[in-house]
Amino acid sequence: MSEPILSLKKVNKKIGKKHIIKDLSFDVYPGEVFGFLGPNGAGKTTTIRMIVGLTNITSGEILVNGNSISKNYKKAIENIGAIVENPELYPYLSARKNLIHFARMSNNVTKEDIQHRLELVNLEHVKDEKVSRFSLGMKQRLGIAQAMLHNPKILILDEPTNGLDPAGIRQMRDYLRKVAKEEGIAILVSSHVLSEMELMCDRFAIIQKGELVQVEDVSNEDQVDLANPHMIEVNDVEKAKNLLQNEYPDLTIEIQDSIIRVKATKEQIGSIITYLTSNEIIVYQVIKEKQTLEDRFLQATNGEVS
Numbered sequence: 001m002s003e004p005i006l007s008l009k010k011v012n013k014k015i016g017k018k019h020i021i022k023d024l025s026f027d028v029y030p031g032e033v034f035g036f037l038g039p040n041g042a043g044k045t046t047t048i049r050m051i052v053g054l055t056n057i058t059s060g061e062i063l064v065n066g067n068s069i070s071k072n073y074k075k076a077i078e079n080i081g082a083i084v085e086n087p088e089l090y091p092y093l094s095a096r097k098n099l100i101h102f103a104r105m106s107n108n109v110t111k112e113d114i115q116h117r118l119e120l121v122n123l124e125h126v127k128d129e130k131v132s133r134f135s136l137g138m139k140q141r142l143g144i145a146q147a148m149l150h151n152p153k154i155l156i157l158d159e160p161t162n163g164l165d166p167a168g169i170r171q172m173r174d175y176l177r178k179v180a181k182e183e184g185i186a187i188l189v190s191s192h193v194l195s196e197m198e199l200m201c202d203r204f205a206i207i208q209k210g211e212l213v214q215v216e217d218v219s220n221e222d223q224v225d226l227a228n229p230h231m232i233e234v235n236d237v238e239k240a241k242n243l244l245q246n247e248y249p250d251l252t253i254e255i256q257d258s259i260i261r262v263k264a265t266k267e268q269i270g271s272i273i274t275y276l277t278s279n280e281i282i283v284y285q286v287i288k289e290k291q292t293l294e295d296r297f298l299q300a301t302n303g304e305v306s
């Protein structure tokens, strides 16, 4: 992989006696959508505020494109586009005029850049309408176009799907993925709603009470040695269940209609199928239940959500 665009190294944050962020380390790479997940109060916003220099880091370091946010703020921040709370927009100006206004604050933004950003977030058709008439989703998208005006290498969005309906979330997902792939920029998006992040992110980090629980690929199908729920459809469930209980006393076996549900590793499943078929059970199909991000989160946090 290339060099990370964002690197957190053993970051800690204390406010008064409260230890809010504890030894947090992770890297975000160009072109990826990185989910920063955790329940309410886990420390997502605090971390993001440190990344964008809105609050001090107690100890540790945050590098943005190799520049320390605390020692070299100006160089580091140049690489970041962010929406931390709500996007700041002028309701009485059109989408295009809002962007022209914000473009004045950065160097070298051309009319073409503005046009390109409007197209990218799919607001080209309403660019001359007043923002006060925009839906929440449209405002979020305009906020993103605004945050990207100075061509940042990483876009940081704190809970961008908050308040959006399912269609809005889907649109957001589509254009964030498009932005990451087409522009090659990294996107860090925080959320406490895990199910919304599954299709949006390439990788994710989970934090809980200010500590990193795990970082992994979304596509990362569980490791081979992990026991996962499998559904086995057979011709005779009762007989199959008895056979399995005798042969594999440690397995948890449930019956659902004509299906046996077992939590087993890949290896175990192989031997289970052989055992059943050699005992005159017909196995119609075996399906591994897909673990959702939520399942994995609960597994990683032992079911504790906050």
Ligand SMILES: Nc1ncnc2c1ncn2[C@@H]1O[C@H](COP(=O)(O)OP(=O)(O)OP(=O)(O)O)[C@@H](O)[C@H]1O
Binding pocket: 015, 018, 020, 038, 039, 040, 041, 042, 043, 044, 045, 046, 047, 192
């Ligand atoms: N200025 C502050 N002073 C004291 N405690 C704070 C301060 N800011 C945040 N905290 C505490 O730090 C913890 C993390 O808060 P933070 O807002 O970062 O969580 P979050 O993950 O963004 O939560 P949410 O999903 O609700 O947005 C919370 O316990 C919060 O009460």
Ligand SMILES: [Mg+2]
Binding pocket: 044, 045, 046, 158
């Ligand atoms: Mg927050």
